[in-house]
Amino acid sequence: MNSFDEIISLVIVLLTVTFVLKINILNNKIIEGILNWFPAILFAYVIPAGFTHLFGWDLSSVYLHSLSRNWIIPITLLAVMSALPFKQLAVVGLRPLALFFGGSLFIATLPVLLVSGVLLIEPGNDVIFFEQEYWKGLVPIVGGWIGGSTSQLILKELAQTPENIFLSVLVLDNILVNIWTILMFQFIKKGEVLNKLIGIKDPLPSTLADPKINSGRKIKPLVIILIFALITGISYFLNLSFLMLVISLSILGMLLGNLITHWNTSFSLKMGGVCIVLIMAILGLRLDFSNLTLPWSFVSLVLVWLILHFILMLVLSKVLRLNLIWVPIASMANLGGISTAPAVTAAYRKDLMPHAVLLAILSMVTGTGWGMLTIYLFQQF
Numbered sequence: 001m002n003s004f005d006e007i008i009s010l011v012i013v014l015l016t017v018t019f020v021l022k023i024n025i026l027n028n029k030i031i032e033g034i035l036n037w038f039p040a041i042l043f044a045y046v047i048p049a050g051f052t053h054l055f056g057w058d059l060s061s062v063y064l065h066s067l068s069r070n071w072i073i074p075i076t077l078l079a080v081m082s083a084l085p086f087k088q089l090a091v092v093g094l095r096p097l098a099l100f101f102g103g104s105l106f107i108a109t110l111p112v113l114l115v116s117g118v119l120l121i122e123p124g125n126d127v128i129f130f131e132q133e134y135w136k137g138l139v140p141i142v143g144g145w146i147g148g149s150t151s152q153l154i155l156k157e158l159a160q161t162p163e164n165i166f167l168s169v170l171v172l173d174n175i176l177v178n179i180w181t182i183l184m185f186q187f188i189k190k191g192e193v194l195n196k197l198i199g200i201k202d203p204l205p206s207t208l209a210d211p212k213i214n215s216g217r218k219i220k221p222l223v224i225i226l227i228f229a230l231i232t233g234i235s236y237f238l239n240l241s242f243l244m245l246v247i248s249l250s251i252l253g254m255l256l257g258n259l260i261t262h263w264n265t266s267f268s269l270k271m272g273g274v275c276i277v278l279i280m281a282i283l284g285l286r287l288d289f290s291n292l293t294l295p296w297s298f299v300s301l302v303l304v305w306l307i308l309h310f311i312l313m314l315v316l317s318k319v320l321r322l323n324l325i326w327v328p329i330a331s332m333a334n335l336g337g338i339s340t341a342p343a344v345t346a347a348y349r350k351d352l353m354p355h356a357v358l359l360a361i362l363s364m365v366t367g368t369g370w371g372m373l374t375i376y377l378f379q380q381f
Contacts, residue, residue: 005057005058005059005062006062006063006064008057008059009059009062009064009285010064012047012048012051012059012281012285013048013064013278013281013282013285015047016043016044016047016048016277016281016284017044017274017277017278017281019043019047020040020041020043020044020047020277020281021274021277023035023040023043024040038174040277041149041276041277041280042170042171042174044277044280044281044284045167045170045280045281045283045284045287046167046284046287047281047284048281048282048284048285048287049167049284049285049287052285052287059285059286060285060286062285064282064285065282065285065286067282068278068279068282068283069157069242070236071232071236072275072278072279072282073153073154073157073279074231074232074235074236074245074249075228075229075232075271075275076150076153076272076275076276076279077150077154077246077249077250077253077368078228078231078232078249078252078253078256079228079253079268079269079271079272079275080148080150080253080268080269080272080364080365081249081250081252081253081254081257081365082253082254082256082257082263082265082268083257083265083268083269083272083361083364083365085257085258085265085358085361086254086258087258092355092358092359095320095322095326096322096326096329096330096355096359097359098316098320099313099316099317099320099322099326099327099330100330100333100334100359100362100363102312102313102316103309103312103313103316103330103331103334104146104334104363104366104370105370106308106309106312106313107142107145107146107305107309107334107335107370108142108146108370108371108373108374109373109374109377110305110308110309111135111138111141111142111301111305111374112374112377112378114301114304114305114308115129115135115138115301115378118297118301125297128295128297128298129298130381133161133162133165134165134294134295134298135378136159136160136161136162136165137161137165137166137168137169137294137298138301138302138374138378139155139156139158139159139161139371139374139375139378140152140153140155140156140159140161140166140169140170140173140371141169141173141302142155142367142370142371142374143155143156143367143368143370143371144169144170144173144367145173145177145334145335145367146334146335146363146366146367146370146371147363147364147365147366147367147368147370147371148276148363148364148367149276149280150272150276150364150367150368151364151367151368151371152367153276153279153280153283154246154368154371155367155368155371155372155375157242158242158243158246158371158372158375159371159375163283163286163287164287164293165294166283167287168293168294169294172294172299172302176302176303176306177335180306180331180332180335181332181344184328184331184332184344185344187327187328188325188328188329188344188345191323191324191325191327191328192325194324195323195324195325198318198324200317200318200321200322200323200324218262218264219260219262219263219264220264221264221267221271224264224267224268224271225271227256228271231249231252232249235248235249243372246368250365250368250369253365254365306335309331309334310327310331313327313330313331314327328344328345329341329344329345329355329356329359330359332344332345332356332360333356333359333360333362333363334363341356341357341359341360344356
């Protein structure tokens with residue numbers, strides 16, 4: 001790989017990251033409307049691919065890819081995993097947590113069960129899901145729904161999802177999550193009426209204390225960066241497998257965020273967000289637009305998967321005798337994340353937003369584990 005490719009790849013990535021971070025903070029209704037349906041994180045993936053496609057460059061082997069895998073992804077994992085305050089989980093309550101984890105379990109296991117059902121009905125689909133490896137496209141969806149972009153990227157590596165399938169999945173995932181967010185806005189407004197219809201009498205707390213997830217901490221950002229760099233450097237020289245790296249850094253990240261009293265949770269989340277954009281931009285250098293398709297059997301399975309997830313959460317809520325308001329909150333924490341979960345919750349009651357934020361952060365730090373379960377189950381075929 002020549003120096004021109006290295007330089008141009010770095011320039012493209014830096015321009016892309018700058019564009020994505022800037023467009024995210026612009027106060028413009030037209031841009032906001034576009035980002036509602038085509039989020040900035042997807043621009044991070046598509047823009048570098050646009051450059052390589054337009055000029056015919058092959059930047060699939062530049063050093064940035066090794067840098068991303070060996071340094072940027074581990075640092076991102078540490079940043080995100082250190083943002084879960086265990087002490088605040090008590091604020092949510094056991095039954096809402098049970099509903100949330102039930103939703104995560106449904107997301108992680110349903111694709112395996114649905115693929116099994118499809119193969120029983122039409123055995124010929126094994127060509128699509130296994131010979132053409134489309135099952136590897138289901139794994140990043142698990143990570144994207146439960147854990148967000150960090151888990152999605154890590155699970156892409158663990159499952160070795162082909163680039164063309166991954167981008168197609170990103171587009172499909174984005175469309176479905178946006179539609180789902182709109183539906184959950186409507187559902188949460190009608191939650192009390194549905195409670196009466198099915199006979200659930202579970203009052204919500206009158207007031208909820210703000211857990212102050214993003215309150216100020218004494219540790220300076222530079223110190224956080226140095227800690228992450230030191231840990232990543234040690235893990236690099238230990239030459240751990242990618243799977244062991246993910247597991248060990250996940251545990252270590254959670255310990256950092258919970259054992260160090262003045263940990264800067266807010267900065268960790270912001271740093272993780274920037275790193276995710278950087279990883280996506282580097283991945284975009286490998287993207288080939290020529291194979292951007294998904295078979296209808298795959299799309300149909302994902303639609304059924306999403307609907308069954310919600311139906312099973314309703315059933316679980318009924319079993320737990322839990323107010324149905326928690327269903328859209330827990331569902332959006334699983335599927336939407338730290339931005340959409342509190343937004344949907346605020347449409348009903350703003351004082352429930354801390355719960356939604358906590359569940360969304362819990363989703364971020366557990367998504368990779370659930371995706372690893374999905375990979376394990378698929379490998380049993």
